Amino acid sequence: MTSVERLSPPLFDGDLVFGGPALEAAADDFGHLVRREPLAVVRPRTAADVVRATRWAAERGWKIAPRGEGHSLYGRAQVDGGIVVDMSGLNGVHDLGEDQVAVDAGATWRSVLAGTLPRGLTPPVLTNFLDLSVGGTLSVGGLGGTTHRYGLQTDQVLELEVVTGDGRLLTCSAHERTDLFDAVRAGLGQFGTITRARLALMPAPERVRRYTLAYPDLAGLVRDQRLVVEDGRAEHLQGAILAGGAGRQYQLEMVVFARDGELPPDAEVLAGLTDDRAGGRVEEQSYWEYALSFDALESALRSTGQWSNPHPWLLTVLPGSTAERIAGDILGTLTADDLGEYGRVTFYPIPTGRITTPFLRLPAEETVFPFNLVRFPVDDDPAQAERMVTQNRVLYDRVRAAGGVLYPVSGFPFTPDDWRDHFGERWPAFRSAKERFDPGRVLTPGQGVFAAAPSP
Missing domain, CATH: 3.30.465.10 (Uridine Diphospho-n-acetylenolpyruvylglucosamine Reductase; domain 3)
Incomplete structure (x- = not known):
């Protein structure tokens, strides 16, 4: 009897793979910080295949993890010695x-x-x-x-x-x-x-107008961001701090959509803002071009090889009442090397009243600020990546002490105790749902919520 036969796999409509490139890919992710090798990869063709894979894993005491495009940062969709369900073919x-x-x-x-x-x-x-x-x-x-x-x-x-x-x-x-x-x-x-x-x-509008506005400091950026959110003048709002060759740059990015086929005049959109008007730019785009705007950065990173380097990103959310101070303090500790040539810190306000998802944790304030270190190291030096992972933990602890929370896509390990602290008063409900829907604790072990994930 072969080893595969001893495993007694079910018959899948899709594919079951025990080796080769599929397992190599499933052992890694976009973060390139953690490696965990599964026993097998299932490529489902139907939802019934996912049922079969889940029952198979549960019956044999294995863990199972769904994987989409593999853009996790720290092994969240990986599993040692279990089953990875590659969902990318289930894409209709x-x-x-x-x-x-x-x-x-x-x-x-x-x-x-x-x-x-x-x-x-x-x-x-x-x-x-x-x-x-x-x-x-x-x-x-x-x-x-x-x-x-x-x-x-x-x-x-x-x-x-x-x-x-x-x-x-x-x-x-x-x-x-x-x-x-x-x-x-x-x-x-x-x-x-x-x-x-x-x-x-x-x-969807046919046309949009994108404004990328420049500021000399964080205070000016935050003031105008808050104004744009309060008066609703833009459909899209984000912001970034870049550590480029010309020194630190503060940018507000807003996009207005055509209404009844017409875009509002610039004077109306820019009224009351205090940006350095000469340092900004304005461009009109189709909605499709607007949606795909990140593609230019991806192409630049692929051309230099940096897209394939480790991605020790840190994604957090700060309370609005102290966000500017906390962000400023942390920015004061960062160097250009901490982000890389193409790296940035994203920072912008979001009213929490629009967010109703129960298990999404946010600071208990009317406005919060995502504060994300989007790092692109210039090479694949493991020591540099590990230094950034260690730094992520230190910075997260500062964010948490100041009332901030993790947005759960980040490049550093999170323990069961960290997760209990993260969910706070919602932890009993989270644990109860686990007992109800995954009593065997089969699913997605890479998060490390209910047991520590294996060491990378």
């Missing part, structure tokens, strides 16, 4: 209606938009980088430039199809199995594997 866009669409979890946001935009429709919130899977971002929340208006991507989900940790294929929504619906959205893959999502859509 279905049932496009006037205000909603059903998509498979392995579809990227790029493919979703490519399917909806010809009908003049778009998801209300898009991630900056569109080559992330729908299932992946819905498992953590999904932030974008329009979050200040519409909340998270998880707040725009109408219905989910989910395979729970005990191998049940269930449909859930705000009106059906609401406990599962509320658990899975931003649930870190702990309660079920999303196989399909029904998403809300809204009309």
